[in-house]
Structures are given as C-alpha cells and as structure tokens.
Amino acid sequence: MSSIISIDKHGAKYTISRHIYGHFAEHLGRCIYEGIWVGEDSSIPNTRGIRNDIVIALRNLNIPNLRWPGGCFADEYHWKDGIGPREQRPTIVNTNWGKVTENNHFGTHEFMDLCEQLDTEPYICGNVGSGTVQEMQEWVEYLTFNGESPMAKLRRENGREKPWELKYFGIGNENWGCGGKMRVEHYADKYRNYQTYVKDLSGNEIYKIACGPQEADYHWMEVMMREGMDRTEPVQDAIIENIWDYHRPEMNGISLHYYTRNRTNYGSATKFNEELWFDYMKRTMKIEGIIKNHAEIMDKYDPEKTVGLIIDEWGTWFGVEPGTNPGFLYQQNTLRDALIAGINLNIFNNHCDRIHMANIAQVINVLQAMILTEGEKMILTPSYHVFEMYKVHQGATLLPIYVSSPFYCYGKERLPRLNVSASQDETGKIHISLCNIDPNCTEETKIELEGLNLNSFIEGRILTATAMNEHNTFDEPEKIKPTAFGNYELGEGFLKISLPSKSVVVLEIN
Ligand code: AHR
Incomplete structure (x- = not known):
C-alpha cells in the first residue's frame, strides 16, 4: 500500500x-x-x-x-x-x-x-x-x-x-x-x-x-x-x-x-512526450501556491472571507x-x-x-x-x-482530507502522484475525485473513512486511456470517455483502490 x-x-x-x-x-x-x-x-x-x-x-x-x-x-x-x-x-x-x-x-x-x-x-x-x-x-x-x-x-x-x-x-x-x-x-x-x-x-x-x-x-x-x-x-x-x-x-x-x-x-495540444506531460502537470500545480498567497493577502483585509x-x-x-x-x-x-x-x-x-x-x-x-x-x-x-x-x-460540503502520496518523479524533479478532493452532498452521499498524474504507475491507495463497512455501496467512474495524448476526433468521437470503475476492496472503515496510471476517478459512497 x-x-x-x-x-x-x-x-x-x-x-x-x-x-x-x-x-x-x-x-x-x-x-x-x-x-x-x-x-x-x-x-x-x-x-x-x-x-x-x-x-x-x-x-x-x-x-x-x-x-x-x-x-x-x-x-x-x-x-x-x-x-x-x-x-x-x-x-x-x-x-x-x-x-x-x-x-x-x-x-x-x-x-x-x-x-x-x-x-x-x-x-x-x-x-x-x-x-x-x-x-x-x-x-x-x-x-x-x-x-x-x-x-x-x-x-x-x-x-x-x-x-x-x-x-x-x-x-x-x-x-x-x-x-x-x-x-x-x-x-x-x-x-x-x-x-x-x-x-x-x-x-x-x-x-x-x-x-x-x-x-x-x-x-x-x-x-x-x-x-x-x-x-x-x-x-x-x-x-x-x-x-x-x-x-x-x-x-x-x-x-x-x-x-x-x-x-x-x-507547443502542441496533441504532440508531446513525457517531459512535456510532467512540465504541464507542474505548471498546473503551481496555481495552488498562488491561490494560497493571494488568499493570505485577502485574509488580512477581509478576515470574514466575504x-x-x-x-x-x-x-x-x-x-x-x-x-x-x-x-x-x-x-x-x-x-x-x-x-x-x-x-x-x-x-x-x-x-x-x-x-x-x-x-x-x-x-x-x-x-x-x-x-x-x-x-x-x-x-x-x-x-x-x-x-x-x-x-x-457542485454545492456539496467540502470534506477535509489528509493525503500521504508517493511522488511521480521525472528527471531530477518530482510531484505528488495523487491529487484529491472530497465532498458530501445534501443526500449524504460522499464523492471523492482522484487524479493519478503518473503516466507509468498504478497507485494502490487506502481511503480511510469512518463508517465504511462491507455493506457500503460504492460506485465509480474512470477516465483514462493507453496513450497520454488520447483524444476524440470528428471521425472517432468516443475514443475517450468515462467507463465504470470497480477496482476496489471494502473493509471496516476503509476502502482499497487500485488507481491506474494517468487516470481521473470519481467514487460515490452511499
Ligand atoms: O481567453 C483568452 C484571453 O486570455 C482572454 O480574452 C483574455 O482575458 C486572456 O488574456
């Protein structure tokens, strides 16, 4: 794990x-x-x-x-x-x-x-x-x-x-x-x-x-x-x-x-190698630090976050x-x-x-x-x-999460392999969205959540492909689309999932 x-x-x-x-x-x-x-x-x-x-x-x-x-x-x-x-x-x-x-x-x-x-x-x-x-x-x-x-x-x-x-x-x-x-x-x-x-x-x-x-x-x-x-x-x-x-x-x-x-x-939207895959993941993740720094300035003038x-x-x-x-x-x-x-x-x-x-x-x-x-x-x-x-x-309550993730390494650089958020909607359903940014490795993950047991009802969907640059075209409009995801194992208070490389998964826990 x-x-x-x-x-x-x-x-x-x-x-x-x-x-x-x-x-x-x-x-x-x-x-x-x-x-x-x-x-x-x-x-x-x-x-x-x-x-x-x-x-x-x-x-x-x-x-x-x-x-x-x-x-x-x-x-x-x-x-x-x-x-x-x-x-x-x-x-x-x-x-x-x-x-x-x-x-x-x-x-x-x-x-x-x-x-x-x-x-x-x-x-x-x-x-x-x-x-x-x-x-x-x-x-x-x-x-x-x-x-x-x-x-x-x-x-x-x-x-x-x-x-x-x-x-x-x-x-x-x-x-x-x-x-x-x-x-x-x-x-x-x-x-x-x-x-x-x-x-x-x-x-x-x-x-x-x-x-x-x-x-x-x-x-x-x-x-x-x-x-x-x-x-x-x-x-x-x-x-x-x-x-x-x-x-x-x-x-x-x-x-x-x-x-x-x-x-x-x-560069090109479709023609790229792993170096550019990594580079664009890194550029994307940079936004989080920028948001935090702006939020800090905003907090100074507007602590009530209005x-x-x-x-x-x-x-x-x-x-x-x-x-x-x-x-x-x-x-x-x-x-x-x-x-x-x-x-x-x-x-x-x-x-x-x-x-x-x-x-x-x-x-x-x-x-x-x-x-x-x-x-x-x-x-x-x-x-x-x-x-x-x-x-x-949309409109759900954010659930705080603590993620301990291994790294996706490329050359001398590294990024957390997993990127996650979770929320609970008004009917009580919990949704977890997970991205495994590593294009080479499956990630074995344990999700700890109070109340989970063998009778919990889980549904999942995944978006992934074999190629990093998979895309839909006017001739082949459905080459990449979400499919059902069932790669999980339930236990008392936890769920183990196997997240394929370069995938986006959304789980629903009922
Ligand atoms: O979205 C394209 C352009 O990017 C917008 O017009 C401008 O606001 C930004 O620079």
Whole structure:
C-alpha cells in the first residue's frame, strides 16, 4: 500500500460553490459564431439561432454560470452595437482575435436567451478600458430595470418586456493588459468610480467583480484589497434604510487569471512526450501556491472571507491546430487536459473557503474547450468528461482530507502522484475525485473513512486511456470517455483502490 487518504467527515465547514464549475464564452474565433450561434436560418438544428446540440450537452454539465462577452473583447465591446434588428447592427473589427469582422448578431438578447436555454446564470463583463461610466450604467439599466426609463423603453422596443435577472457583473477584464494597460493604482480608482454606477435596480442585486491580478502579481491584489472597497464605518445620520445600502461591500469578488502554458513555447495540444506531460502537470500545480498567497493577502483585509476569489480564466493554452487561424486559439484536447482539469478542480474545491467562482477558458472551440465543432458535427472533449464526472461536487460540503502520496518523479524533479478532493452532498452521499498524474504507475491507495463497512455501496467512474495524448476526433468521437470503475476492496472503515496510471476517478459512497 503506497498511499493513504484520510477523509474527515466531522471537520466539514465550507460549501463548494457550484459556481466553481463555471464557463466562459468570448467573441473569439469560433466560440460564439459557429460554436453557439448559427442563426435562425441555419440547417443546423437551433432554437432562435442557438445550436440545440450544444445546449443539450452543456445542460448535462449543470453549467452554473457563463461569462461573456470577454476576455479582451469585453473592453472593446459597446453593447448598444449588439441590440435591435440584426441586419441594422454595425460591424466592428475584433482587434484582439484575428482582426476579423464582427457583425454583432450575437448581442445582449441572444446571450440572455442562451443563458435561459442553458438554465444558467449570466456573468457579464463590462467595458472599462474603452467604455464610459454612462455606457456601463445604461447596460445594467437596460438589463435589469422594470420601471419607466430610457433604457427600459429601449429594451421593450427590442422585444423584451420584463427585465432579466443579472447577478454577476465584472468591472473590466485584465485591465493590466488588453483592458487598458493600467497600473493597479489607476485601476483601483477607476474601479471605485465605475462600480458606483453599477446599481441594484428593481430588486436585482449585483455581485461586483473587480479585475484582479494575473498569476502571482501580489502587489495588484494588495492594492485592490486595500483600495477597492470602502471599509470605513458609515455615518449613522446618513443611513436611510432602503435608500443608501451602506452595508454592502463595494467589491464582492476579485478575479485571478492563471493559464497552464509556456509562453516561450506554446507547443502542441496533441504532440508531446513525457517531459512535456510532467512540465504541464507542474505548471498546473503551481496555481495552488498562488491561490494560497493571494488568499493570505485577502485574509488580512477581509478576515470574514466575504470577498470571493474569482478564477474567471484558467486552463491550458497550447499552440493552435495546424492550418487554423492563429488568432482563433483553436486547440485539441487530450487526456493530459483531462488530468489538468481534474487537478485544478480538486484544488479549487479544497480552497472553496475563498474561491467563490471559477470559469474555464473557454466553453467551445477555444483553448481548453468542453466541446469542439465542425459544421454540424460536435465532439465532447476529455475535459468535458471531467466536468461531467465532477458535477457531483457542485454545492456539496467540502470534506477535509489528509493525503500521504508517493511522488511521480521525472528527471531530477518530482510531484505528488495523487491529487484529491472530497465532498458530501445534501443526500449524504460522499464523492471523492482522484487524479493519478503518473503516466507509468498504478497507485494502490487506502481511503480511510469512518463508517465504511462491507455493506457500503460504492460506485465509480474512470477516465483514462493507453496513450497520454488520447483524444476524440470528428471521425472517432468516443475514443475517450468515462467507463465504470470497480477496482476496489471494502473493509471496516476503509476502502482499497487500485488507481491506474494517468487516470481521473470519481467514487460515490452511499
Ligand atoms: O481567453 C483568452 C484571453 O486570455 C482572454 O480574452 C483574455 O482575458 C486572456 O488574456
């Protein structure tokens, strides 16, 4: 027996927000156009222009939220270009992604329709980099105001009588980079300014998300936590109930972007050796230290942990598939991506005291996608399967775990072979997700859990393959998919399992 996992049923304290399993759709390459939006006249089956196959597949993930319209696109997006009769909408240049023409056929109404079809919460990112305060304020009014106002009137003229519910709103994206190349000292003031006009209207309550750091930029986090919200005591005389909502923090969440990539050589999604397998596992695991360091800074200013860390862009970033537009970020997705998804999600679960949301980049045809499309065909990627297997953790209670794992060694370096998280859902079922990152060795593991006995009912599923780079193609769409896992032996208070090399396993204990 080489590894032991102890699960503490009594130490449960935090809920794994279902929003950790969120997604991201940008006007980038073939994500929105072709991937989601085909238009009402398309021969591809659709509902009001939105592909039916995509909606069915994503609903199966219990997709909790969808971030839109960017990404870098968000800070060049002027929402009024995307409303009204489609043939009259202006065309613009998508300067970040291939400099292609954007016809604005997918705009606010189409996005909110998509969210309704998916039964998911919209997460809209506003334009700080090149937009005005007024423009942002009017967008929120257009979306959420139920009374008489210029924006509510415009919305009604465009066919939507009732406002939508909108909780998540981002005040800019990557404003240290494509969103305006700002210093954090400048952005902090901009944030305070813009967010003032993002108002709660008609009973709608907005969760405001500030642009946070890239990777390990701790200075950005420090300044935003210090300056981004007003923590002074309210002046009692000025408190007028229901008029001045002084008690709400002005910053509900702050983002963090971390991609698993090598910026000096993006490499290939499908052509790699073990050295690159190891390298990408290592780059992925680095996120945990970064999360801990940011959380420490956040704890200093917000010990009650009210402000959420929102990892609204994460995932693998490889070189594009040969022959495709370099600006479209289209990459294949292999078993390596599946392990990387599993590791990240386990880490996010284990830090759910601070992480309130995460959004993998991106949902279709871009970066670490859930789904790839080619004309009317679509395939589910190994990453999709991990999200589907892990959906049992959504909204469940995190169970603390203690893992003693041997190492996966490559050259002179080593990483823990096992990566794990566990939770208990409201019906009492316990779920354990395990990744064995070693591509060569099976791991014999003992799971210690009070209450287990010979009559316990265990079910398991596994995602693995013989090759490290196994992936689905349009000709062979089901080469890699989850199968039943029954490699276990039960005892009093424990379970022994044999975890195959390079595998993701989810167990259910009843
Ligand atoms: O997800 C692709 C891009 O990566 C996003 O537009 C941007 O925010 C990030 O740099």
